[in-house]
Structure formats: C-alpha cells, structure tokens
Amino acid sequence: MEGIMFQRWKESITPTDIVMWLIGGTLLLMVIWGSVATLVAGKYTGRHWIDFVIFGLAQGSIYALIATGYTMVYGVLRMINFAHGEVFMSGPYTAYFVAAAMYRSDFLDKHPFTALFVIFVVAMAISTMIAYFLEKIAYRPLRGAPRLIPLITAIGASFFLQYMFRGLYGSGFQAYPVIKIFEGAWVIFGIRILKFQLVVIVAAILLMAALYSFIMLTRAGKAIRAVSEDKEASSLMGINVDGMISTTFIIGGMAAGAAGVLYALMFKQVHFFMGFIPGIKAFTAAVLGGIGNIPGAMLGGIFLGLIESVGPSLFLDGLGIPAPYQLKDAIAFTMLVLVLIFRPMGIMGERLAAKKA
Amino acid sequence: MTQTRSLWEHGVKTGIIGGVAVLVIALVGMVESFHRRDIIAEVITMGQVLLLIGGVFIGYIAAKRTGSDESLAPGLNAVIGSSVTGGFLAFLVIVGRLINLRAVLVNASPMLYKLLTLGHKGVAGIFIILLIGMGCGVFAAALFYLPRLTRRVIILSLSSMIIAGVLQDLIRPVIAAWGPVAVVSEWLFTGNGLTVSGSISIVILIAVVMTAWALKGQDIKSGYGNLSGGSQRGIKISAFFMLAVVLLALPHILGLFLSEVLTIVGLYVLLGLGLNIVVGYAGMLDLGYVAFFAIGSYVTAVLTSPELGFFSLTFWQALPFAVVLGIFFGVLLGIPVLKMRGDYLAIATLGFGEIIRILVLSDFLRPWLGGAQGAGKIPKAAIMGYQFITPQQIYYLILAGCILVVFISLRLKGSRLGRAWMAMREDEDVAQAMGINLVATKLLAFATGAGFSALSGAIFASKLGSVYPHSFNVIISINILCLIIVGGMGSIPGVIVGAAALVGLPELLREFAEYRLLVYGAALVAMMILRPEGLWPEVRHKMELHAEEENNIGEPEPSTAT
Numbered sequence: 001m002e003g004i005m006f007q008r009w010k011e012s013i014t015p016t017d018i019v020m021w022l023i024g025g026t027l028l029l030m031v032i033w034g035s036v037a038t039l040v041a042g043k044y045t046g047r048h049w050i051d052f053v054i055f056g057l058a059q060g061s062i063y064a065l066i067a068t069g070y071t072m073v074y075g076v077l078r079m080i081n082f083a084h085g086e087v088f089m090s091g092p093y094t095a096y097f098v099a100a101a102m103y104r105s106d107f108l109d110k111h112p113f114t115a116l117f118v119i120f121v122v123a124m125a126i127s128t129m130i131a132y133f134l135e136k137i138a139y140r141p142l143r144g145a146p147r148l149i150p151l152i153t154a155i156g157a158s159f160f161l162q163y164m165f166r167g168l169y170g171s172g173f174q175a176y177p178v179i180k181i182f183e184g185a186w187v188i189f190g191i192r193i194l195k196f197q198l199v200v201i202v203a204a205i206l207l208m209a210a211l212y213s214f215i216m217l218t219r220a221g222k223a224i225r226a227v228s229e230d231k232e233a234s235s236l237m238g239i240n241v242d243g244m245i246s247t248t249f250i251i252g253g254m255a256a257g258a259a260g261v262l263y264a265l266m267f268k269q270v271h272f273f274m275g276f277i278p279g280i281k282a283f284t285a286a287v288l289g290g291i292g293n294i295p296g297a298m299l300g301g302i303f304l305g306l307i308e309s310v311g312p313s314l315f316l317d318g319l320g321i322p323a324p325y326q327l328k329d330a331i332a333f334t335m336l337v338l339v340l341i342f343r344p345m346g347i348m349g350e351r352l353a354a355k356k357a
Numbered sequence: 358m359t360q361t362r363s364l365w366e367h368g369v370k371t372g373i374i375g376g377v378a379v380l381v382i383a384l385v386g387m388v389e390s391f392h393r394r395d396i397i398a399e400v401i402t403m404g405q406v407l408l409l410i411g412g413v414f415i416g417y418i419a420a421k422r423t424g425s426d427e428s429l430a431p432g433l434n435a436v437i438g439s440s441v442t443g444g445f446l447a448f449l450v451i452v453g454r455l456i457n458l459r460a461v462l463v464n465a466s467p468m469l470y471k472l473l474t475l476g477h478k479g480v481a482g483i484f485i486i487l488l489i490g491m492g493c494g495v496f497a498a499a500l501f502y503l504p505r506l507t508r509r510v511i512i513l514s515l516s517s518m519i520i521a522g523v524l525q526d527l528i529r530p531v532i533a534a535w536g537p538v539a540v541v542s543e544w545l546f547t548g549n550g551l552t553v554s555g556s557i558s559i560v561i562l563i564a565v566v567m568t569a570w571a572l573k574g575q576d577i578k579s580g581y582g583n584l585s586g587g588s589q590r591g592i593k594i595s596a597f598f599m600l601a602v603v604l605l606a607l608p609h610i611l612g613l614f615l616s617e618v619l620t621i622v623g624l625y626v627l628l629g630l631g632l633n634i635v636v637g638y639a640g641m642l643d644l645g646y647v648a649f650f651a652i653g654s655y656v657t658a659v660l661t662s663p664e665l666g667f668f669s670l671t672f673w674q675a676l677p678f679a680v681v682l683g684i685f686f687g688v689l690l691g692i693p694v695l696k697m698r699g700d701y702l703a704i705a706t707l708g709f710g711e712i713i714r715i716l717v718l719s720d721f722l723r724p725w726l727g728g729a730q731g732a733g734k735i736p737k738a739a740i741m742g743y744q745f746i747t748p749q750q751i752y753y754l755i756l757a758g759c760i761l762v763v764f765i766s767l768r769l770k771g772s773r774l775g776r777a778w779m780a781m782r783e784d785e786d787v788a789q790a791m792g793i794n795l796v797a798t799k800l801l802a803f804a805t806g807a808g809f810s811a812l813s814g815a816i817f818a819s820k821l822g823s824v825y826p827h828s829f830n831v832i833i834s835i836n837i838l839c840l841i842i843v844g845g846m847g848s849i850p851g852v853i854v855g856a857a858a859l860v861g862l863p864e865l866l867r868e869f870a871e872y873r874l875l876v877y878g879a880a881l882v883a884m885m886i887l888r889p890e891g892l893w894p895e896v897r898h899k900m901e902l903h904a905e906e907e908n909n910i911g912e913p914e915p916s917t918a919t
Contacts, residue, residue, distance in 0.1 A: 145889070147700070151642060156877070156881025157881075159874045160881075163878065164385060168384050169463060280711075323720040326715065326721070330712050334708075336708045340694075341705075
C-alpha cells in the first residue's frame with residue numbers, strides 16, 4: 001500500500017511544484033538566517049520585543065475584526081468583497097466629525113466613555129449602511145454571474161466609495177482627537193503596555209466574542225452558517241436566503257465599523273484611502289486562517305499582525321536590509337502569496353477553499 | 358386603494374433613488390467643477406446640463422418602469438420622479454442655508470446653492486429648483502410618448518450638441534488650424550462654449566442626417582450588399598487607407614497639447630492590449646499588471662541612464678532587454694499563481710504588484726534603482742539622427758508600437774494558442790480534458806502580456822526621461838482594467854475605444870480629472886450589471902455571457918462572423 005501511494009505521489013509532482021518548493025525553501029532559509037543573525041547580534045532587548053509583540057497584537061486584532069467580514073461574505077457568496085476596506089473606512093471617517101465636535105465642546109474630556117460609545121455607534125451605523133446598500137445595489141443583481149463579473153463589480157464599487165468619500169469629506173488626513181484618559185501606559189506583571197493598545201485589544205476580544213456567539217448560538221447565526229454551506233438546500237429548508245445574506249453584510253459592516261474606530265484611535269488619523277491596504281491585509285488574514293472559517297479569520301488576523309510587527313526587526317534586519325520597516329507591507333503581501341500557493345485552505349483548513357482554489 | 362398606490366409608486370421610488378444620486382453628485386463637487394465650463398456660452402454650463410440630464414433620465418426611467426405608452430400613468434410617474442429628485446436638491450438648499458453643512462461636507466457651499474437656485478435667494482430659489490425638476494419630468498414624459506424614431510432623433514441631436522460643447526478643446530483647435538474650414542470654428546464657438554446659433558445648427562444638422570439615414574439607410578445598406586465582392590473589398594481597402602493617412606497626419610493636425618494627450622492614450626492602448634490578452638483572451642484577472650510596466654521602465658533606466666551609472670546603452674539597445682526581462686518576470690510571477698482561479702488569482706497578482714512597488718521604492722534597493730527619488734537623465738530614442746523628443750515625434754514611436762502589438766494580438770487571436778486561451782477562459786477543466794496544456798497556455802498568456810507591458814514601460818521611460826516609483830501604483834492597473842472592461846474584454850477595437858474614453862476624456866476635461874476614479878468605479882459597476890460584454894464587444898465573449906439567456910429561450914441565434 002505504501003509503495004503504491006508513494007508512486008502515485010511521485011507521479012503527481014510536476015516541475016512547477018519543484019520550482020515552488022525551491023522558492024519556498026529559499027525563503028524559509030532566509031527567514032531563519034535573518035532571525036538567528038538578529039538574535040545573535042542582540043540589537044533589540046527583551047523590552048523591544050515585548051513592545052513589538054503588543055503592537056502586533058493590537059494591530060492584529062483590528063485585522064481580525066475586518067477579516068471576519070471578508071470571511072463571512074466569502075462563506076455565503078463565494079466572492080471577495082473587495083469593497084470591504086471602504087466599509088471599514090466609512091464608519092470612522094464619518095464618526096470623526098462627531099468626535100471632533102465633541103472634542104471642541106469638551107464633552108469628550110468630561111464624559112470620555114459616553115463619547116466613545118457615541119463614536120462607536122455612529123461609525124458602526126454608517127459602515128453597516130454602506131455594507132447593506134453595497135450588497136443590495138452592486139452584488140444582488142449579479143448573483144448568478146460568472147466569477148469574474150462580481151469581482152470586477154466589487155473593484156469598481158471599492159473605488160467608487162473611496163472617491164465618493166473623498167469628494168464628500170475632502171482629501172486631507174483628519175486627525176482624530178486625543179482621548180486623555182487613554183494616554184500613558186500601565187504596567188502589568190512588569191510589562192509596560194500603552195493604555196490605548198490594551199483598550200484596542202480588549203475591545204477587539206469582546207467584539208470577536210460577541211460575533212462568535214452570534215454565529216454559533218443564535219438562530220440567525222445558524223441560518224447564516226446554513227446558507228454558507230448550501231444555498232439551495234437552505235432555501236428549501238425555509239431560510240430567507242436574501243435576508244440572511246443581507247444580515248451577513250450587516251454583521252460584517254458592524255465589525256468593520258468598530259475596527260475602524262479602533263484603528264483611528266491607534267493611528268490617530270483617518271483619510272479616504274485608509275481602507276485599501278488594511279483591506280488587503282485583512283483578506284490575507286482571512287485566507288491565512290481559512291476562508292469561510294470565522295475563528296480562523298480571527299486567528300489569522302492576530303497572526304498576521306504579529307508577523308508584520310515583529311518580522312522586519314526579526315529577520316529583515318538580520319539580513320542586512322537598511323530601513324526594514326519600509327518593507328513591512330511587503331512581508332504581509334508575501335505571506336498572502338505564500339499561503340495562497342502552499343496552503344490555500346489556511347491554518348484551520350476549510351473545505352470551502354479547497355473546492356475553489 | 359392598491360390601484361392608486363401603485364399609480365405613483367414607481368415615480369416616487371425612482372425619484373428617491375435619483376434624488377440620492379443627484380445629491381451625491383452635487384455634494385462630491387462634480388456639479389460645481391463642471392459649472393466652470395460653458396456648453397453654450399453665457400447660456401448654460403456643463404454642470405447645469407449634468408443635472409438636467411439626470412433629471413430627465415430619472416423621469417424617463419420612472420415612466421418606463423410604470424408601463425407602456427398606452428396610458429397616462431407613465432407620464433405622471435415621470436413628472437413625479439423628476440419632481441421628487443428636484444425636491445431632494447431643494448431640501449439640500451433649505452437645510453444648507455440654515456445650518457453650516459460645510460464643516461462636514463466640504464462641497465456644501467453657498468456657491469453650490471447659488472448654482473442650484475440660479476442665483477435667486479429665499480423662497481424663489483426653492484421654487485425654481487422644484488419647477489426645473491417638474492420641467493425635466495414633463496420633457497421625459499414627452500420623450501416617452503413620442504414615436505421611437507422621433508425620440509431617437511431628439512436625443513441624438515441634443516447629445517451631439519452637448520458633446521460638441523464638452524469636447525470643444527478638441528474640436529476647436531483642429532477646425533481653427535485648417536484654413537478653409539476655420540470660419541466654421543468662428544460660427545460654432547465663442548469664448549467658453551458654443552454660440553447659440555452654433556448649437557442650434559448642430560442640433561438641426563444631426564437631426565436632418567439622422568432622419569435621412571432612417572429613411573434612406575436601408576437602401577444604402579442593401580446597395581452596398583449588392584455590390585460585387587471586388588467592389589466591396591475595394592471600398593474596405595480605401596477606407597483602411599484613409600484611416601492610415603489620418604493616423605499618420607494626426608499629430609500635425611492636432612497640435613502640441615493634443616498630441617501629448619494622444620501619446621498618453623497610445624501608451625494606455627499598448628498596456629490595455631497586453632492586459633487584454635491576460636484578462637480578455639485567457640480570462641485571468643491580473644491586478645498586478647503595473648509590475649511589468651515598472652520592470653520595463655526600470656530596466657530601461659538602469660541600462661541607459663548615466664545617473665545610475667551602470668551602463669550607457671541607447672534606447673534601442675536597451676529595448677530588447679526590457680522586453681525579455683518583462684517576459685521573464687511574467688513567467689516568474691505566473692508560476693506561483695498557476696493553480697489559482699478567479700478571486701485568489703486577482704488578489705495574489707495584486708500582492709505581487711504591490712511587492713514590486715514597495716521594492717522599487719525602498720532604501721534597500723536604492724543603490725541600484727534610485728529609491729524614492731527615482732532615476733533621471735534617460736536618453737530619448739533616436740533613429741539615424743532623428744530624435745524622438747516632441748510629443749508629435751513620440752506619437753510615431755508609440756503608433757509603431759501599437760501597430761505591432763495590434764498585429765500580434767490579431768494573429769494570436771486566430772491562432773491555436775488564442776483558441777486555447779479562450780477555451781481556458783470559458784472552462785478550465787473542460788479545456789484540460791480536451792488536451793490543452795494549462796501550464797504552458799497560462800504562462801504564455803502571462804508572458805505575452807508582460808512583454809507588451811514592458812515595451813510600453815520602456816517607451817514611457819524614454820518619453821518621460823526619468824522613472825519615479827510613485828508612477829507605478831495599483832491605480833494604474835485598475836485604470837487599465839477599467840478600460841478593457843468598459844471597451845469590451847477580448848476585443849481589440851474595444852480596448853482602443855476604452856482608452857480613448859477613459860484616458861483621453863479626463864485629459865481633455867480637466868474638471869473631470871478629479872472625479873476620474875469615482876466615475877470609473879461607477880462605470881464598472883454599471884457596465885457589469887447592464888452590459889458586461891463592454892461597449893464594443895467581442896462576439897464570442899458576448900455569447901458566453903449571455904449563454905444562460907440563450908439556453909432558456911431555445912435555439913441559440915446563429916452567430917455572425919467576427
């Protein structure tokens with residue numbers, strides 16, 4: 001038995017596979033070499049690494065929240081909602097005006113938690129609205145179309161939304177007001193964490209927990225899972241498929257809007273193009289974790305955030321590359337390509353991806 | 358009760374959608390920007406025309422949705438629809454005058470309100486908006502009830518006049534420069550736009566031509582069909598010759614600025630034809646196409662620029678290297694994505710494009726590629742002493758490139774490889790079952806596309822004289838994708854039409870350039886929903902896209918030859 005299986009496997013390898021393995025192997029070697037070199041050189045102290053890790057966790061949790069939107073939509077519609085990055089952007093950008101008004105009237109300083117709550121609500125509402133109308137106008141008419149068409153529509157919608165917000169709100173970078181009680185750092189178990197980073201991580205964990213329990217425990221969540229498994233069978237079982245798809249977009253929109261506010265708190269600015277790169281990275285995270293798999297998306301997001309934060313210092317520096325942080329995005333994109341080549345079903349291995357890839 | 362409700366349902370619904378759309382157009386700033394250009398000098402501007410067209414269009418759609426032109430209901434709905442849209446604008450003006458919306462919506466300015474109310478303050482202004490809305494509705498209703506021919510004549514003649522006004526920067530210098538016809542330019546244009554007499558004459562002219570064609574067109578067509586094969590060929594060849602003469606003489610007719618526009622359009626045609634092979638023929642959505650454009654440019658820079666100081670080749674010596682390296686990278690970037698389909702392929706190629714952009718921008722590669730400042734002093738191309746410096750001269754270089762690429766595309770399309778690509782596009786598994794080697798076919802598609810792109814990149818580097826990493830971003834890939842999609846995937850005339858429309862137009866209409874991507878995005882979505890095969894479709898692709906409908910109806914209609 002073993003002999004036959006090995007023979008079959010030998011026959012199924014093509015020259016392309018060998019080339020890919022060589023490339024993958026080389027990259028792995030470079031990563032290990034670089035990491036070892038950096039650690040041996042001792043350029044960064046333990047404190048540095050901890051800072052990187054915490055930053056990575058915070059950024060990763062934001063990616064995780066956005067990634068759930070991508071993964072849920074892929075689950076029910078089998079398409080990448082390219083415009084999800086713009087859904088992510090629209091919330092905080094609109095909420096900025098509310099935040100700025102509250103800051104000017106000192107409401108922000110006197111009642112920071114209420115103010116924060118209002119900002120969250122506004123952002124989530126706007127993002128949800130954009131997501132809902134996006135599905136209704138651009139995706140629903142194209143339900144049965146060949147694969148290329150909805151993808152192109154999504155790209156078009158993405159740019160339309162970007163530039164619409166640019167036209168409405170202006171093309172500048174708007175600085176989010178600083179919330180004073182979140183400035184400074186706490187020291188927990190001897191580790192120094194910046195306050196807003198901890199807030200971001202905790203908020204993200206709470207939101208992800210809420211989302212997960214919605215999907216797993218409620219009836220609507222079960223219906224969404226049914227639709228992502230088999231649309232026709234679901235409609236035969238009496239599930240309102242259109243309604244469930246809309247609900248999926250709404251949930252994804254809410255998560256993205258919340259993620260947007262966290263992003264704005266962390267990076268302290270918003271502008272119309274801010275959704276593009278995080279959008280792609282969040283998609284990377286979703287694929288990393290296994291597209292269609294929600295816990296996978298969350299894990300993938302955190303993993304990607306960590307690699308992005310720790311990576312440049314860890315292996316790029318060791319390879320002697322000057323200014324490694326410029327290549328931070330390149331690391332994320334390389335991860336994306338590597339995952340798509342070598343393990344398209346992601347860490348958690350969804351059946352979905354295997355069929356499609 | 359239900360009867361009356363459904364009587365104005367469509368009007369109200371369409372009106373609301375239209376109202377939101379018009380609000381967005383106004384608040385994004387398009388109306389104000391367009392207002393700067395007159396269509397008919399001192400009478401009406403492009404911004405106002407935009408709103409009017411919107412109003413009439415909404416009314417017409419409302420009418421169409423309501424029913425046939427037997428009853429009065431559609432007409433009523435048209436008026437209601439347009440009025441509702443007008444109402445939205447009126448609401449904006451009312452609110453805007455009370456609250457300062459400008460803190461949030463940067464374009465909600467007093468200028469805008471003045472524009473909308475035609476300068477009248479207070480209640481009179483509001484009434485004017487509502488009145489104009491109703492007027493659009495009445496006009497739309499009239500259009501709806503008129504017989505088809507009359508309707509088409511009216512729409513086309515009015516559109517021709519508007520287009521003449523919009524493209525005045527193109528038409529005016531061309532006519533004015535040509536002695537005998539210069540008088541026409543005086544008659545048609547003045548100051549910022551068309552003259553009143555000019556516009557009326559255009560409308561009448563087009564109306565007359567259209568009516569004549571409608572009545573006599575059939576006779577002409579059958580007359581042409583009745584000619585012998587030889588005569589038909591003769592007519593086709595002479596038409597081809599005239600086209601060639603026009604193409605060669607174009608830069609001299611058009612002058613400096615327009616030649617520059619032509620060179621940019623030409624470069625995008627080159628790029629579009631390359632991507633057309635990857636996306637249009639082979640059906641693989643490549644979003645990182647700009648990477649090969651960058652490679653072509655940078656190879657040319659490295660090989661020819663004394664600023665980087667490695668080599669000092671001439672343009673023609675560097676060109677083959679650029680193309681070969683482009684092809685090499687095409688294959689290299691194609692290998693990892695062989696097993697991917699659709700969405701994954703798109704994102705992976707997007708990732709590659711971004712990786713290349715980040716690399717050429719980085720300090721890591723600065724000693725070789727110039728980093729964020731790029732590299733300059735790239736020599737111009739030259740043949741035996743004749744240098745390609747001015748836009749007119751560069752035009753010929755690009756024209757040569759385009760002709761080469763069009764020729765190769767055409768030959769590939771009809772070849773075995775081309776048919777393999779199209780089979781792969783339609784269904785990969787079936788194609789493989791039919792014996793097509795997917796790996797080779799896909800890699801060849803990537804390689805050819807990359808080669809064309811690198812060629813375009815080399816010409817671009819020579820034309821500009823320098824390369825900057827900021828010119829090679831994902832927006833360019835999206836631009837190229839847009840113009841093939843809008844023009845028609847897989848169709849060569851479609852690419853040219855797409856480039857002229859999507860690249861030429863923003864260059865001609867500076868006011869439009871700011872809203873370029875907004876319109877591109879909307880155009881993509883609209884095209885995909887309404888007409889996915891594009892403006893000038895390729896026959897087979899159209900059949901593929903509408904295959905579902907054909908299956909439902911029964912026997913597919915016999916297809917005409919390509």
